[in-house]
Amino acid sequence: MYSYLILQNPGHNRVYYNLAAELALAELTIASERFNTECKNLSVKEIKGVRYINVQTESELSEQDIDTVSRLSFVFAIYREEERDGVSYLTPVAATNYHYIDDKISSLQKYQGKTNELFTKMMINVALLSSDFDYTDEINLLDPVAGRGTTLFEATVYGFNACGIEIEPKPVTDANLFFKKFIEAERYKHRSDKRQVYGRNKSEAIYISEFEYAKTKDLFKDEDNRKVLGLINGNSSDTDKYFKRNSFNLIVGDLPYGIAHGNTTVNRGSGTRNPSELLNSCAPAWSKVLKQGGTVVLAWNSFVASRQRLTQIFESNGFTVLNTEAYNRFEHMVDKSIKRDIIVAKKN
Ligand SMILES: C[S@@+](CC[C@H](N)C(=O)[O-])C[C@H]1O[C@@H](n2cnc3c(N)ncnc32)[C@H](O)[C@@H]1O
Known part of the structure; x- marks a missing residue:
């Protein structure tokens, strides 16, 4: 099982950020229907007071999957998570640069x-x-x-x-x-x-x-x-x-x-x-x-x-x-x- 943690965009609007976890899970669920690998356990996970959206997958996310994730509205940074002895180790995953206009x-x-x-x-x-x-x-x-x-x-x-x-x-x-x-x-x-x-x-x-x-x-x-x-x-x-x-x-x-x-x-x-x-x-x-x-x-x-x-x-x-x-x-x-x-x- 592979685990990814997505740091949410802090946004420009506090009200929006606070309710955004639920919306993020809905958007990610819809996106995950297109992934090349099966997704399990989409959830919110807190590590040392920081909130992430967590997705676990059967196999590694493909380049195309990462491209889709990179475009999701709430995504600020993507990490691969590995847990050793109860401690989470995060490796940054490069997001795709898809911007035609800034x-x-x-x-x-x-x-x-x-x-x-x-x-x-x-x-x-x-x-x-x-x-x-x-x-x-x-x-x-x-x-x-x-x-x-x-x-x-x-x-x-x-x-x-x-x-x-x-x-x-x-x-x-x-x-x-x-x-x-x-x-x-x-x-x-x-x-x-x-x-x-x-x-x-x-x-x-x-x-x-x-x-x-x-x-x-x-x-x-x-x-x-x-x-x-x-x-x-x-x-x-x-x-x-x-x-x-x-x-x-x-x-x-x-x-x-x-x-x-x-x-x-x-x-x-x-x-x-x-x-x-x-x-x-x-x-x-x-x-x-x-x-x-x-x-x-x-x-x-x-x-x-x-x-x-x-x-x-x-x-x-x-x-x-x-x-x-x-x-x-x-x-x-x-x-x-x-x-x-x-x-x-x-x-x-
Ligand atoms: C909630 S606002 C959209 C705001 C826009 N997304 C933005 O960020 O600037 C809805 C807009 O629909 C327009 N509108 C209402 N009835 C319309 C109609 N029949 N045809 C075209 N525009 C209409 C209103 O004038 C208003 O500007």
């Missing part, structure tokens, strides 16, 4: 209503690991409730193409400005463009602001090597009007919480703060733009909509909601009015 990108901005970046990364991992796709595939991700872009920026770290839809204009402008400044400062070769994606006349025109970028000038020369980040100021219930069928491998978003900064879309269409009403109006369109074997992962406030209701909506739109034990371990209190959970639905 992961500081999503921690630089602070604003009200921002989704925690480690939590966001976890949702992206859960989406990918529950889908029929691999990290090495060309992945197109959509955040249909993008805010100021945390999901999109986390996706760029993986080298995924990322598009967002956000109903309020200001967060879209802010996210565009931020990304432009960031890739300029990091010296990525890029070009940006704004083009119409929908509308027969000026008054109903909807635009996408799109960046194409690559790490180096040489890579940028070949269009196939370019990555894309796009943002639309529009209504997510019209997703299928903005994008072609089967455009995305993953859809990941943090729904409005049904409180303060919820969906205040009176003049733009959907007019609801309730996550289940929003899902109901968007699921048919999302199902069209998602590839078969692709997944939707949504975070929502379970005080204002039940898992059962969201499941019904997904299932009546051609999705299967994943329901094994690990998928039911994500619910946690954020504050007095928000009990956050995530739901994972796969397109049949």
Whole structure:
């Protein structure tokens, strides 16, 4: 039996760190389904006051397994553990460097209503690991409730193409400005463009602001090597009007919480703060733009909509909601009015 200890990322948010052990175990359980070796006894282990996530395996973790572990949202350092005479000896295991863009990108901005970046990364991992796709595939991700872009920026770290839809204009402008400044400062070769994606006349025109970028000038020369980040100021219930069928491998978003900064879309269409009403109006369109074997992962406030209701909506739109034990371990209190959970639905 082999034993690995994973030191958790201390994160930027104490509240999040304290509840993160349970979320880490759920994320690791889902990841372990893909390992080349069988995993046993996923647990929390404390050694001299330091908390680790412990995983025991039948054989040594392969390079591919270490690559998967390295990407998990809570991972700070990985060790092989050997116990001799009741004492644990830890040998560091080199994590894979998978970053296409520096992961500081999503921690630089602070604003009200921002989704925690480690939590966001976890949702992206859960989406990918529950889908029929691999990290090495060309992945197109959509955040249909993008805010100021945390999901999109986390996706760029993986080298995924990322598009967002956000109903309020200001967060879209802010996210565009931020990304432009960031890739300029990091010296990525890029070009940006704004083009119409929908509308027969000026008054109903909807635009996408799109960046194409690559790490180096040489890579940028070949269009196939370019990555894309796009943002639309529009209504997510019209997703299928903005994008072609089967455009995305993953859809990941943090729904409005049904409180303060919820969906205040009176003049733009959907007019609801309730996550289940929003899902109901968007699921048919999302199902069209998602590839078969692709997944939707949504975070929502379970005080204002039940898992059962969201499941019904997904299932009546051609999705299967994943329901094994690990998928039911994500619910946690954020504050007095928000009990956050995530739901994972796969397109049949
Ligand atoms: C919880 S916030 C997302 C925050 C984002 N993850 C971030 O870190 O910046 C939910 C967002 O959904 C947007 N939204 C609500 N209804 C929408 C709709 N019908 N279409 C597109 N966006 C919508 C809200 O304006 C809000 O910005």
